[in-house]
Amino acid sequence: MTFYRGRRLRQTEEMRAFFCETAPVLRENLIMPYFVVETEDQSLEKEIASMPGQYQLSLSKLEEHVAKAVDNGLHSVILFGIPKAKDEQASQAYAENGIVQQAVRQLKKRFPKLFIITDVCLCEYMSHGHCGVLTKQGTVLNDPSLEYLAKTAVSQAQAGSDMVAPSDMMDGRVAAIREALDANGLSMTPIMSYAAKYASAYYGPFRDAAESAPACGDRKTYQMDPGNSREALREVFADLDEGADALIVKPAGPYGDILRMVRDNVDVHVCAYQVSGEYALIRAAGLNGWVDEQRVIMESLTGLKRAGADSIITYFTEYVLEKGLAR
Numbered sequence: 001m002t003f004y005r006g007r008r009l010r011q012t013e014e015m016r017a018f019f020c021e022t023a024p025v026l027r028e029n030l031i032m033p034y035f036v037v038e039t040e041d042q043s044l045e046k047e048i049a050s051m052p053g054q055y056q057l058s059l060s061k062l063e064e065h066v067a068k069a070v071d072n073g074l075h076s077v078i079l080f081g082i083p084k085a086k087d088e089q090a091s092q093a094y095a096e097n098g099i100v101q102q103a104v105r106q107l108k109k110r111f112p113k114l115f116i117i118t119d120v121c122l123c124e125y126m127s128h129g130h131c132g133v134l135t136k137q138g139t140v141l142n143d144p145s146l147e148y149l150a151k152t153a154v155s156q157a158q159a160g161s162d163m164v165a166p167s168d169m170m171d172g173r174v175a176a177i178r179e180a181l182d183a184n185g186l187s188m189t190p191i192m193s194y195a196a197k198y199a200s201a202y203y204g205p206f207r208d209a210a211e212s213a214p215a216c217g218d219r220k221t222y223q224m225d226p227g228n229s230r231e232a233l234r235e236v237f238a239d240l241d242e243g244a245d246a247l248i249v250k251p252a253g254p255y256g257d258i259l260r261m262v263r264d265n266v267d268v269h270v271c272a273y274q275v276s277g278e279y280a281l282i283r284a285a286g287l288n289g290w291v292d293e294q295r296v297i298m299e300s301l302t303g304l305k306r307a308g309a310d311s312i313i314t315y316f317t318e319y320v321l322e323k324g325l326a327r
């Protein structure tokens with residue numbers, strides 16, 4: 001009798017490593033998100049209730065966190081800002097001394113080699129919490145938002161951001177940002193666009209962290225419907241046509257099919273964003289002792305690489321580096 005002996009190649013650790021189809025998670029693959037708060041209180045390090053182990057940080061505390069993580073092998077961060085004041089023009093998003101701009105300057109000075117990505121969006125800076133300009137009737141206007149987004153990207157790049165990552169999902173934002181960067185002598189600043197970004201309940205904890213929940217309505221008129229996959233390719237090709245250098249798929253785990261499809265259809269770098277809700281679910285089960293947290297984290301990251309992710313934005317980055325779980 002002859003049959004397939006799959007176990008033949010699984011006998012030892014060495015054999016399994018030899019036959020492993022997915023490259024191990026590298027430290028260079030991981031991007032750590034940070035929430036930096038504009039505050040006088042430089043001791044601020046406020047744990048986010050729905051994201052145990054994640055904090056709102058003052059500039060000084062941000063620097064402390066990054067210093068420790070860099071010692072552990074951190075390569076890259078993505079920054080989100082929480083301004084003191086919000087308004088209906090998101091003016092702190094593109095203020096020369098906005099909190100993200102300050103954070104970029106401070107981090108670049110101390111860690112010149114750190115790869116700093118900045119999230120480009122308006123929701124954290126708008127009094128109403130939407131990612132674009134809102135009418136009195138509650139409609140999010142597309143084209144008037146583009147100018148603010150472009151100004152935000154330019155001001156972040158001028159502060160020293162190595163790459164801008166627009167997450168707003170307005171149509172035409174990549175073109176608007178590319179044009180504005182080029183016009184301001186920033187033609188070498190790359191754009192990694194959140195091309196396939198779904199209207200997801202998994203963003204809940206992030207909105208606590210960034211204080212950016214929309215005051216009315218939801219984001220379904222600009223973020224994608226979770227049931228759609230062909231549409232993801234249209235979004236991806238639109239962003240590439242407009243000049244995106246790299247793409248983000250978000251959320252990550254529940255959208256592994258989208259990651260694979262995007263990976264198979266483009267030749268640019270594809271980043272998976274393991275979002276706040278994905279973090280919260282794993283962390284909660286870990287804290288309860290319901291799962292082996294370290295193994296679940298690494299399995300979730302390996303799954304994203306297997307699905308085609310070149311890099312991963314994950315709130316577990318600091319932890320994975322600290323525990324030496326990445327190569």
Ligand code: PBG
Pocket residue numbers: 119121123131167168202203204205206207219274275276277
């Ligand atoms: C801002 C933005 C969001 C996330 C990244 N950038 C929130 C949103 O769109 O509501 C979500 C990240 C996460 O949940 O970890 N537009």
Ligand code: ZN
Pocket residue numbers: 121122123124130131167168
């Ligand atoms: Zn937004």
